[in-house]
Amino acid sequence: MRNAYLDQFPDEARVIxxxxxxxxIALAIGGVLGLVQALHRTDVFRFIQSxxxxxxxxxxxxxxxxxxxxxxxxxxxxxxxxxxxxxxVVDTRFTWAWxxxxxxxxxxxxxxxxxxxxxxxxxxxxxELNADVLFTFYAxxxxxxxxxxxxxxxxxxxWLAGVDWFRTWLAWRRENPDERIxxxxxxxxxxxxFWYICTLGVSLSILVFLLPWSLGITESVxxxxxxxxxxxxxxxxxxxxxxxxxxxxxxxxxxxSGGKLFSDPLARVVFVLFLLLSTPLGIHHQxxxxxxxxxxxxxxxxxxxxxxxxxxxxAFTVVASMEHGARQxxxxxxxxxxxxxxxRDPIFTGMALAGLMFAAAGFSGMINAGMNINxxxxxxxxxxxxxxxxxxxxxxxxxxxxxxxxIPQLTGKELWNRSVALGQVxxxxxxxxxxxxxxxxxxxxxxxxxxxxxxxxGFDFEPAVGTVGEINMxxxxxxxxxxxxxxxxxxNMVMTSIGSNSESIPDxxxxxxxxxxxxxxxxxxxxxxxxAIAVVLVIIAYTLPLASxxxxxxxxxxxxxxxxxxxxVDPAVIESLSEVIR
Amino acid sequence: MRISKGALLVVVAFLxxxxxxxxxxxxxxxxxxxxxxxxxxxxxxxxGLLLWAVWPEDGNGGTGAAGSS
Ligand code: HEM
Ligand SMILES: [Cu+2]
Numbered sequence: 001m002r003n004a005y006l007d008q009f010p011d012e013a014r015v016i017x018x019x020x021x022x023x024x025i026a027l028a029i030g031g032v033l034g035l036v037q038a039l040h041r042t043d044v045f046r047f048i049q050s051x052x053x054x055x056x057x058x059x060x061x062x063x064x065x066x067x068x069x070x071x072x073x074x075x076x077x078x079x080x081x082x083x084x085x086x087x088x089v090v091d092t093r094f095t096w097a098w099x100x101x102x103x104x105x106x107x108x109x110x111x112x113x114x115x116x117x118x119x120x121x122x123x124x125x126x127x128e129l130n131a132d133v134l135f136t137f138y139a140x141x142x143x144x145x146x147x148x149x150x151x152x153x154x155x156x157x158x159w160l161a162g163v164d165w166f167r168t169w170l171a172w173r174r175e176n177p178d179e180r181i182x183x184x185x186x187x188x189x190x191x192x193x194f195w196y197i198c199t200l201g202v203s204l205s206i207l208v209f210l211l212p213w214s215l216g217i218t219e220s221v222x223x224x225x226x227x228x229x230x231x232x233x234x235x236x237x238x239x240x241x242x243x244x245x246x247x248x249x250x251x252x253x254x255x256x257s258g259g260k261l262f263s264d265p266l267a268r269v270v271f272v273l274f275l276l277l278s279t280p281l282g283i284h285h286q287x288x289x290x291x292x293x294x295x296x297x298x299x300x301x302x303x304x305x306x307x308x309x310x311x312x313x314x315a316f317t318v319v320a321s322m323e324h325g326a327r328q329x330x331x332x333x334x335x336x337x338x339x340x341x342x343x344r345d346p347i348f349t350g351m352a353l354a355g356l357m358f359a360a361a362g363f364s365g366m367i368n369a370g371m372n373i374n375x376x377x378x379x380x381x382x383x384x385x386x387x388x389x390x391x392x393x394x395x396x397x398x399x400x401x402x403x404x405x406x407i408p409q410l411t412g413k414e415l416w417n418r419s420v421a422l423g424q425v426x427x428x429x430x431x432x433x434x435x436x437x438x439x440x441x442x443x444x445x446x447x448x449x450x451x452x453x454x455x456x457x458g459f460d461f462e463p464a465v466g467t468v469g470e471i472n473m474x475x476x477x478x479x480x481x482x483x484x485x486x487x488x489x490x491x492n493m494v495m496t497s498i499g500s501n502s503e504s505i506p507d508x509x510x511x512x513x514x515x516x517x518x519x520x521x522x523x524x525x526x527x528x529x530x531x532a533i534a535v536v537l538v539i540i541a542y543t544l545p546l547a548s549x550x551x552x553x554x555x556x557x558x559x560x561x562x563x564x565x566x567x568x569v570d571p572a573v574i575e576s577l578s579e580v581i582r
Numbered sequence: 583m584r585i586s587k588g589a590l591l592v593v594v595a596f597l598x599x600x601x602x603x604x605x606x607x608x609x610x611x612x613x614x615x616x617x618x619x620x621x622x623x624x625x626x627x628x629x630g631l632l633l634w635a636v637w638p639e640d641g642n643g644g645t646g647a648a649g650s651s
Contacts, residue, residue: 223609338589339585339586339589341589342587342588343586343588343589343590343592344587344589349588349592353595354594364606422588426592428596428597429595433598433599433602434602437599437603437606440607464609465605465606465609465614466609466614474602
């Protein structure tokens with residue numbers, strides 16, 4: 001009897017499949033735009049106008065780091081909760097509801113961005129439909145209200161997804177009052193909790209400041225305040241993308257290596273640390289922002305360095321589990337066991353290469369995190385190189401490799417072609433090597449990010465090694481290889497989905513542990529306690545900086561009380577009023 | 583074969599970051615490889631690796647396959 005996910009939870013499988021396909025569509029469009037950017041910037045091949053570059057860049061950023069990652073996340077988490085609790089969600093209609101909400105939000109934001117390409121975009125609600133604001137939507141860049149509304153609808157959809165997971169867990173809890181939370185569910189719940197904490201900031205920023213401003217209700221905003229509220233969310237969101245990848249590394253990779261997870265307690269500690277520390281360090285993205293005192297930046301830097309701990313714990317646990325697997329498969333010697341790993345398996349190899357690139361990203365990340373050395377690389381292509389290793393590879397490549405496991409589980413169809421899949425993950429690794437190496441190097445001589453025209457007149461960059469031309473070629477080559485890899489991935493997904501049913505899909509299980517939940521202190525499962533501490537840390541880290549930003553720049557900008565009085569009151573009345581006061 | 587085909591593919595892929603980063607690192611010591619030289623270095627390494635991989639382990643006809651799948 002086949003016992004794939006589809007057989008256990010047919011209704012949930014349909015929602016998860018829909019979420020994955022939504023994420024693949026975002027990946028496909030976003031990835032192609034990445035190639036457009038790479039070729040345009042390097043002047044290899046240009047077919048868009050430079051002003052349109054920023055529309056492309058906004059779409060690339062939003063589609064990949066918001067839509068692709070989060071749709072994949074909600075699919076993975078729903079799979080993890082139902083699989084590890086061994087029960088379905090409470091009500092699949094609710095599950096469909098949040099999924100559809102997320103689709104509506106993503107579509108609204110997406111359409112608004114893409115209408116930036118139109119010669120004359122339609123005017124709705126009194127302003128032109130476009131959103132060339134990049135995925136960070138910093139004021140004073142202003143988007144059409146639909147962009148902000150779309151983002152909020154999308155995020156609220158993800159909140160409801162969290163409600164769904166908590167609800168399912170509580171239902172399970174009533175049936176199993178004394179059991180420990182299964183590890184995958186524990187990971188989902190802790191991640192959801194910090195998602196609530198961090199999205200609160202960005203939602204407030206949108207609903208109170210940016211949306212009223214773009215609707216013309218308020219006159220202006222305090223850009224530093226909205227930036228700070230963005231980064232309050234902006235660092236935690238990078239862990240939000242990363243946690244499903246971690247979940248796969250902890251609960252699936254050991255199994256694919258042929259062994260067991262080294263330690264369940266250690267995994268719980270790591271996720272608790274992420275819950276505590278993901279948010280109170282967002283200011284490390286603002287080292288160069290004037291208007292925030294050095295002391296607060298220093299606190300953010302210290303918290304960031306603490307966050308290295310869970311990452312190092314993860315590296316240790318995951319490698320130890322892989323070694324255990326390799327030894328189960330007959331591997332021997334200090335390093336000889338590496339040979340015994342299942343390198344022909346695209347799922348394993350994809351995740352292992354993703355993890356390896358993540359280690360490299362850790363090194364460039366430490367440089368970003370250092371307050372003084374950050375000044376060297378801030379806003380250069382170094383940073384872009386860094387996050388194509390983190391979210392662009394550690395996350396994206398893990399997701400693609402995981403899809404080779406998920407899609408057969410969800411459709412009951414065998415993967416179309418495993419060799420193509422193996423080639424695909426290896427190509428991604430090679431393409432990213434070329435592209436990110438060149439990006440990092442160019443950052444060191446100050447090549448700026450986020451510009452269609454990186455060359456200035458009367459000024460030449462001086463690379464320490466090679467030439468700018470050579471670096472450009474390396475980026476273009478990497479981008480072409482990446483796009484090829486992406487095409488192979490999508491081909492495999494489509495061909496698998498239209499293939500025929502197979503009886504030989506492996507059972508839907510996750511990795512056993514060498515040291516299990518019974519070895520971990522009960523207090524680790526006390527989610528209320530950790531949430532409370534996380535909130536306290538956030539308050540400590542943010543109260544004073546926010547207070548001083550508001551004090552210096554006003555809640556809605558300097559000397560602005562918030563409401564555009566003229567919309568309500570006849571200007572003549574104000575005139576005479578001020579006459580009286582004078 | 584000394585290692586499985588899958589492992590061989592991964593090791594060859596690994597040479598790419600190795601050569602790319604090695605070239606950067608060498609330049610710190612004043613040794614600047616041109617693109618062609620780097621390509622040649624990569625080629626030599628790949629060929630060396632392939633030879634090593636397919637060479638019989640102990641001269642008994644290459645039946646000692648390690649790590650399958
Ligand atoms: C086909 C593969 C990809 C290529 C060729 C590519 C290329 C690029 C390039 C050239 C830039 C820099 C633009 C600039 O600084 O002017 C960029 C920015 C960016 N990429 Fe990618 N990328 C790819 C995949 C990804 C993936 C998979 C992700 C995330 C999951 C990602 C996330 C981002 C983000 C967040 C930015 C910054 C956008 C901004 O500055 O507002 N990229 N990409
Ligand atoms: Cu950060």
